[in-house]
Amino acid sequence: MPIDFESSSRDLAPELSIGLYKTMLRIRLLQSRIREEYPKDEIKTPVHLCVGQEAIPAGVCANLNKEDYVLSNYRGHGHYLAKGGDLKSLLAELYGKKAGCSRGKGGSMHLVDVDAGLLGSSSIVGGGIPVATGAALSASLQETGRVAVTFFGDGAVDEGVLYESINFATLKKLPVIYICENNFYAVCSPQRDRQPLNNIYERFQGCGIPGYKADGNNVAEVYCLSKKVIEEARNGAGPSFVEFQTYRWYGHSGGETDAELGYRSKEELEDWIEKCPVKNFEQFLLGKGLISNEDIARIRAGFMGEIEEAVDFAKASPFPDEKELLDHLYYE
Numbered sequence: 001m002p003i004d005f006e007s008s009s010r011d012l013a014p015e016l017s018i019g020l021y022k023t024m025l026r027i028r029l030l031q032s033r034i035r036e037e038y039p040k041d042e043i044k045t046p047v048h049l050c051v052g053q054e055a056i057p058a059g060v061c062a063n064l065n066k067e068d069y070v071l072s073n074y075r076g077h078g079h080y081l082a083k084g085g086d087l088k089s090l091l092a093e094l095y096g097k098k099a100g101c102s103r104g105k106g107g108s109m110h111l112v113d114v115d116a117g118l119l120g121s122s123s124i125v126g127g128g129i130p131v132a133t134g135a136a137l138s139a140s141l142q143e144t145g146r147v148a149v150t151f152f153g154d155g156a157v158d159e160g161v162l163y164e165s166i167n168f169a170t171l172k173k174l175p176v177i178y179i180c181e182n183n184f185y186a187v188c189s190p191q192r193d194r195q196p197l198n199n200i201y202e203r204f205q206g207c208g209i210p211g212y213k214a215d216g217n218n219v220a221e222v223y224c225l226s227k228k229v230i231e232e233a234r235n236g237a238g239p240s241f242v243e244f245q246t247y248r249w250y251g252h253s254g255g256e257t258d259a260e261l262g263y264r265s266k267e268e269l270e271d272w273i274e275k276c277p278v279k280n281f282e283q284f285l286l287g288k289g290l291i292s293n294e295d296i297a298r299i300r301a302g303f304m305g306e307i308e309e310a311v312d313f314a315k316a317s318p319f320p321d322e323k324e325l326l327d328h329l330y331y332e
């Protein structure tokens with residue numbers, strides 16, 4: 001089914017639509033560049049790309065202020081950029097350099113940029129969920145007006161901490177939004193083999209939290225639904241749970257296609273590539289006359305130049321000093 005941008009973008013100002021497109025494109029181009037770099041083995045930690053899933057960070061984070069909190073997972077490049085993280089710091093982190101956002105000690109899976117409101121990303125499945133709940137508790141107690149958003153996958157829905165956190169957040173009416181990026185797989189394990197029903201968004205309603213589902217490849221729909229739940233949370237109405245259905249194009253980690261592993265079919269992947277969130281929205285904007293091919297070429301060239309500069313910066317940057325090894329870590 002084609003993506004229904006027509007009705008979902010009806011209330012979006014043209015500049016907003018173009019901004020959402022640009023955020024997605026920047027995330028996509030960065031990841032394409034990382035795919036080229038990764039096989040050179042200079043990026044030492046694993047990378048988990050979110051190619052195919054860009055509409056979710058773009059649409060959600062467009063509703064957040066700098067001061068709002070985001071807790072991400074290991075598939076977090078998109079969340080980092082969309083929340084306003086610094087591109088050079090991200091790339092330096094991937095290369096384990098001192099200028100990295102986590103001082104070169106975290107790698108792709110452990111991104112922190114407190115100034116941008118990204119309190120952390122984690123390799124522990126579901127690891128950001130209780131932290132976001134705690135961040136929302138602090139916002140509530142201190143009456144800062146901030147909200148917390150946590151992004152996680154369908155695999156994290158199998159973790160008990162999600163239920164504990166939602167129960168607590170609902171009880172305390174915390175300003176937190178739980179966002180499940182359902183790409184239908186946890187590594188090579190399909191959702192249908194792990195969960196009896198395809199109803200993630202309905203599961204938590206029994207705890208008293210509203211649950212919603214939307215097309216995670218439709219940036220306008222992602223934007224509008226997250227606008228609603230973020231405003232509600234900010235106005236004291238409490239938390240929400242949102243499931244965005246989407247698909248990752250490449251293997252669980254790294255930048256290769258993995259159809260040969262046999263856990264998903266080539267046809268399924270091709271169907272989802274046709275539903276590309278970036279290309280389809282680009283076509284829609286072109287069709288509406290909101291953007292021209294010349295604009296697109298200019299925007300792409302600008303992002304590619306910026307990304308190239310950041311890659312060069314990261315490669316040329318020094319590694320952390322040996323004596324810093326135990327700094328900024330918790331240890332006895």
Ligand SMILES: Cc1ncc(C[n+]2csc(CCOP(=O)(O)OP(=O)(O)O)c2C)c(N)n1
Binds near residue numbers: 157185186
């Ligand atoms: C607590 C915990 N259990 C298991 C793992 C191993 N593991 C790493 S990624 C992953 C799959 C998670 O899938 P999902 O939440 O759907 O996210 P996606 O990778 O699809 O974005 C698993 C099981 C882990 N890192 N942490």
Ligand SMILES: [Mg+2]
Binds near residue numbers: 183
């Ligand atoms: Mg998944």
